[in-house]
Amino acid sequence: MLGVSFYRPIAEDRFEATPYTRGPWDAGSQHAGPPAALLGRAVERQVGRDDMRVVRLAFDIVRPVPIGRLSVSTRVVRAGRSVAIVESELIPDGEPTAMRVTAMLIRTETAVAPAVSYGGPPEFPDGTAEEAFFPVPYDVGYHTAMEYRFAAGSFLAPGPATCWMRMRVPLVEGEEPSPLSRVLVAADSGNGVSSVLDWRRYLFINPDLTVHLHRYPTGEWVCLDARTWIDPDGVGLAEAAVYDRTGALGRTAQSLFVAPR
Numbered sequence: 455m456l457g458v459s460f461y462r463p464i465a466e467d468r469f470e471a472t473p474y475t476r477g478p479w480d481a482g483s484q485h486a487g488p489p490a491a492l493l494g495r496a497v498e499r500q501v502g503r504d505d506m507r508v509v510r511l512a513f514d515i516v517r518p519v520p521i522g523r524l525s526v527s528t529r530v531v532r533a534g535r536s537v538a539i540v541e542s543e544l545i546p547d548g549e550p551t552a553m554r555v556t557a558m559l560i561r562t563e564t565a566v567a568p569a570v571s572y573g574g575p576p577e578f579p580d581g582t583a584e585e586a587f588f589p590v591p592y593d594v595g596y597h598t599a600m601e602y603r604f605a606a607g608s609f610l611a612p613g614p615a616t617c618w619m620r621m622r623v624p625l626v627e628g629e630e631p632s633p634l635s636r637v638l639v640a641a642d643s644g645n646g647v648s649s650v651l652d653w654r655r656y657l658f659i660n661p662d663l664t665v666h667l668h669r670y671p672t673g674e675w676v677c678l679d680a681r682t683w684i685d686p687d688g689v690g691l692a693e694a695a696v697y698d699r700t701g702a703l704g705r706t707a708q709s710l711f712v713a714p715r
Contacts, residue, residue, distance in 0.1 A: 459627035460488040460599065460639075467496070467526045474623055475521055476595030478588070478646070479659065483518035485596035489544050489553050490663060491625050491638035496528040496542045497557040498634060506538055506559040507670070508634055513663040519544065519552040536561040575697035576605045576616045576677055588653050599623050600640070605677075609647065614681040617647040620674040633670035637696060640676040641665050641706045644694035648680035657715055658682075658690065660708035667696070667704035675699055678706070688712040 461469040469492065477485030490513055497508060524546045532539040538559040543551045587597040588609045599622050607615025619640040625631045631639075645660050680694035690710030696703040 459624045461492060461625060462627045464523065467528075468523070469526070469626070470523050471519075471521045473521065473594045474596065474599035475519075476592065478590045478595070478597065478653075479657065480518060481592055482521055484521055486513070486515055486519070486553070486642040486660070486663060487596060487600075487639045488625065489519050490555070490642055491631075491635040492526060493542045493544055493553065493555045494557070494634050494638045495625065495632065496526045497540045497555065497559075498632060500528045500530060500540050500542070501533075501538055501559055503561075505562050507562050507667075508557055509560050509667055510558040511555050511638070511663075511665045512557075513553060513555045513665075515553050515661050515663070517550070517552050520546050520549070523547045524552075531556075571701055573701075575699055575701050576618075576679055578618055578675070578677075578699055579603045579605050600643075604647075607647065609649075612650045612652070613648065614679075615647040616677065616679045617643070618675050618677045619643065620676065633672070634667075636671055636674065636676055637667065637703065638665065640678060641694075641696065642708070644678050644680040644706050645682060645692040645708050645710060647678060648682045648692060648694070650682045650684060651712065655715060656712060658684070658710050658712045660692065660710055662709050664707045665696075665704065666706075669703055671698035671703055672700055673698055676703075682710070684710065684712055 460474050475484040475488045528542040540557045544553040601620050603618040605616040625635045677697040678694040682692040684690035692708040694706045
């Protein structure tokens with residue numbers, strides 16, 4: 455059953471991944487964007503304070519996340535008045551932890567400092583046809599659950615790229631995605647949109663993802679202005695500035711394992 459979301463809830467902190475979570479490297483494994491957002495959702499719910507904002511999330515992708523049933527386990531490591539640390543793990547049924555996050559939250563204040571801006575967001579390509587995803591051997595997956603508009607570059611052209619993205623389906627069935635969920639579903643795509651090697655000849659997989667945010671997005675669209683560096687020894691880094699249609703949100707970084715197929 456395809457479903458109408460990335461995940462169907464089974465019970466409290468229990469979910470079933472739908473085929474929309476499928477990533478481009480393995481038909482049986484999830485793209486890291488949806489599980490990152492699911493862990494971010496758990497972090498937001500754990501703290502339970504409206505005056506706390508998630509400002510940093512450091513994800514470790516321990517092993518491929520299978521498409522199937524999974525549980526999310528979350529705990530507060532530090533609950534200070536102004537700063538909180540929360541950890542969350544994603545555990546597939548019958549398997550060890552596949553992905554974990556350590557999140558930092560900071561208490562917000564009202565109008566304590568002037569806003570600082572460094573210009574507006576990249577151009578939004580209104581009226582532009584959706585860019586083709588690089589070919590994968592299946593019809594349904596993350597690539598069909600997201601909408602893409604490139605202001606510069608493309609999936610099929612190597613090098614830096616600026617890509618606007620939005621979710622076609624909710625993260626969890628029956629729920630409106632939070633602003634943080636919209637960022638995290640897209641954030642793991644920086645490596646993909648700015649790839650510098652031929653995907654037919656090389657694997658370039660990220661075992662981690664770090665997201666820093668100075669504000670949450672408004673609206674449905676999230677933009678990654680991304681670029682990738684690769685060392686001859688097969689280690690790389692992808693980083694992206696993150697925007698919405700109002701302006702800058704933060705930055706992402708991904709360490710890369712690179713190898714011939």
